[in-house]
Amino acid sequence: MKYVIIGSSIAAIGCIEGIRSVDKKSEITVISKEDTFIYSRPLISYLIEEKTSLEKMRYREDDFYEKQNCKTYLGREVIKINDKNKVVILNNNEKIAYDKLMIATGSRPFIPEIKGIEKVKNKFTFMTLDDALSLKKKLTENKNVLILGAGLIGLKCAEAVMDKVKSVTVVDLAKRILPSILDEDGCKIVTKHIENKGVNLILDDSIDSIDEKNAILKSGKEIEYDIFVIAVGVRANTELAKETGLKTNRAIITDEKGKTSNKDIYAAGDCTESYDITSDDTKVLALLPNAYLKGETAGINMAGGDKTYDNAMPMNSLGLFGLHMVTAGSYEGESYIDINENETNYKRLIYKNNLLKGFIIIGDVRRCGIYTKLIREKIDLRQIDFELIKDKPQLMAFSRKYRDETLGGVK
Amino acid sequence: MKRIYVNEKWCLGCHLCEYYCAYANSNESDMVKALKNIKIRPKIKIEELNGVTSAVSCRHCNEPYCVKGCISGALSINEGVINIDKNKCIGCFTCVLSCPYGAIEPDEDGVVDKCELCMKNSFGSPQCVKGCPNNAIVYEERG
Ligand SMILES: Cc1cc2nc3c(=O)[nH]c(=O)nc-3n(C[C@H](O)[C@H](O)[C@H](O)COP(=O)(O)OP(=O)(O)OC[C@H]3O[C@@H](n4cnc5c(N)ncnc54)[C@H](O)[C@@H]3O)c2cc1C
Numbered sequence: 314m315k316y317v318i319i320g321s322s323i324a325a326i327g328c329i330e331g332i333r334s335v336d337k338k339s340e341i342t343v344i345s346k347e348d349t350f351i352y353s354r355p356l357i358s359y360l361i362e363e364k365t366s367l368e369k370m371r372y373r374e375d376d377f378y379e380k381q382n383c384k385t386y387l388g389r390e391v392i393k394i395n396d397k398n399k400v401v402i403l404n405n406n407e408k409i410a411y412d413k414l415m416i417a418t419g420s421r422p423f424i425p426e427i428k429g430i431e432k433v434k435n436k437f438t439f440m441t442l443d444d445a446l447s448l449k450k451k452l453t454e455n456k457n458v459l460i461l462g463a464g465l466i467g468l469k470c471a472e473a474v475m476d477k478v479k480s481v482t483v484v485d486l487a488k489r490i491l492p493s494i495l496d497e498d499g500c501k502i503v504t505k506h507i508e509n510k511g512v513n514l515i516l517d518d519s520i521d522s523i524d525e526k527n528a529i530l531k532s533g534k535e536i537e538y539d540i541f542v543i544a545v546g547v548r549a550n551t552e553l554a555k556e557t558g559l560k561t562n563r564a565i566i567t568d569e570k571g572k573t574s575n576k577d578i579y580a581a582g583d584c585t586e587s588y589d590i591t592s593d594d595t596k597v598l599a600l601l602p603n604a605y606l607k608g609e610t611a612g613i614n615m616a617g618g619d620k621t622y623d624n625a626m627p628m629n630s631l632g633l634f635g636l637h638m639v640t641a642g643s644y645e646g647e648s649y650i651d652i653n654e655n656e657t658n659y660k661r662l663i664y665k666n667n668l669l670k671g672f673i674i675i676g677d678v679r680r681c682g683i684y685t686k687l688i689r690e691k692i693d694l695r696q697i698d699f700e701l702i703k704d705k706p707q708l709m710a711f712s713r714k715y716r717d718e719t720l721g722g723v724k
Numbered sequence: 725m726k727r728i729y730v731n732e733k734w735c736l737g738c739h740l741c742e743y744y745c746a747y748a749n750s751n752e753s754d755m756v757k758a759l760k761n762i763k764i765r766p767k768i769k770i771e772e773l774n775g776v777t778s779a780v781s782c783r784h785c786n787e788p789y790c791v792k793g794c795i796s797g798a799l800s801i802n803e804g805v806i807n808i809d810k811n812k813c814i815g816c817f818t819c820v821l822s823c824p825y826g827a828i829e830p831d832e833d834g835v836v837d838k839c840e841l842c843m844k845n846s847f848g849s850p851q852c853v854k855g856c857p858n859n860a861i862v863y864e865e866r867g
Contacts, residue, residue, distance in 0.1 A: 365812070630816055641821065678817055683826045707826070709771050720825075722864075
């Protein structure tokens with residue numbers, strides 16, 4: 314059996330570990346545009362902040378490929394998949410044959426059209442290790458940084474550069490920050506917090522035109538800047554899949570085994586859509602745990618094992634300037650809300666038809682995984698003491714039998 | 725693999741497991757130095773409700789969501805034991821959001837901490853078990 318994996322990030326690593334849990338011997342070939350050690354994208358902001366280092370940020374050990382018996386082509390791009398002959402073609406025309414192929418090509422930054430943008434030299438995206446290293450070089454005390462996009466990536470970038478530059482301005486078209494993660498009340502708390510930390514937030518506005526020193530906003534406002542970061546969102550890398558005729562929507566469509574519409578081609582991670590159990594629809598869940606779990610599932614199935622990944626949902630855990638927030642699932646249904654007086658701790662649990670569907674917690678995030686479990690396993694809230702668990706996540710809200718089985722190992 | 729099991733019926737709620745855990749992981753050889761006038765941060769914790777008590781610590785799951793979702797690679801499985809490399813952890817708390825038992829917690833340094841079955845401290849076997857006066861916590865191979 315010959316396995317070929319396109320990409321060398323999280324979904325790819327999950328796939329390798331999945332394959333090797335079933336098949337220790339067959340050849341695995343990994344091809345990736347990026348020629349670096351194995352790292353995880355979320356860590357690039359911590360690298361700039363110096364909360365981690367190039368040494369510490371390795372997602373897997375340096376001898377990972379060797380130990381997993383993988384052949385690598387790093388710094389190479391796959392330009393075509395020929396599914397008839399079952400080969401992939403690299404940018405140096407080399408052909409590599411596969412029996413089972415994994416597409417783990419992830420996503421890339423979306424670059425919006427802005428007048429004058431092509432002439433801006435000091436512009437950056439914030440996705441890869443290279444992006445972070447080149448941005449880091451430019452950061453000095455006298456620089457003004459302008460970030461377009463107040464989503465997770467834009468705000469993590471703002472946090473990372475804050476102490477190294479003179480000013481940070483974040484502009485977003487949306488009326489509030491982190492629109493896909495937080496609700497309105499949650500936004501208020503986090504907005505206040507990051508503004509207090511010195512971030513200059515401009516919402517409900519966008520950049521109309523830009524030159525080397527100034528950005529003119531739709532509202533007419535003018536912002537002087539030195540460094541421009543574009544973080545308006547990501548797009549799935551689906552071109553290879555589309556050209557091969559695989560079914561795609563906004564991203565590659567797979568089943569719960571990670572298989573695409575071609576029986577020998579699998580896909581996982583940011584380049585795919587997943588079925589969200591909390592909203593009953595299919596969407597791109599561009600999140601790291603989702604990339605690993607789906608990659609691993611696909612790997613196991615590629616190697617002839619049998620595994621299903623059927624409990625995907627949005628899950629975010631992030632800190633911004635020392636304030637932590639965790640969210641999961643979707644927010645449609647009845648709510649239980651607990652907000653403390655000075656509005657630094659916030660909890661909202663959303664439930665529908667006796668199932669917990671989602672939650673947003675800001676501040677005290679301890680043991681929140683117990684809530685995640687309720688969503689993931691679709692536990693009927695009538696079977697637990699919901700009143701008790703609303704107040705604080707705890708196993709005492711479950712039945713004695715449940716605790717005996719899990720903590721006590723009673724079968 | 726050997727795991728910690730708790731027999732709730734026999735738990736007295738005495739919290740000794742917490743003290744033994746904190747001592748074992750304190751790097752102090754003197755129990756007084758390790759525990760007296762210190763806010764302990766044990767990796768096993770007693771839950772209490774209306775007289776019912778039970779001890780909760782990492783189950784070292786076969787399908788650990790914490791490890792699979794870890795964004796830094798700080799959590800790993802070594803012969804079934806789930807380890808945390810605090811040096812690599814950047815404190816994103818994705819594992820806290822993932823753990824169905826609430827058994828991974830942020831520590832005082834902003835990274836996470838969890839039970840490693842005392843494999844990495846000088847004791848080499850779970851001290852909560854040793855400290856339990858009523859054998860409510862055991863360390864056994866049950867298949
Ligand atoms: C700054 C930042 C912060 C983030 N923070 C979080 C967070 O806190 N929590 C969270 O859950 N998620 C976070 N994410 C999202 C997370 O990083 C992604 O979900 C994850 O990286 C997806 O992994 P992947 O393997 O699917 O794809 P990617 O990581 O995008 O990797 C795709 C790989 O494929 C390669 N590739 C693409 N096309 C080709 C080709 N044709 N030939 C060869 N190689 C190719 C690329 O070079 C790349 O190496 C963050 C992302 C960023 C950028």
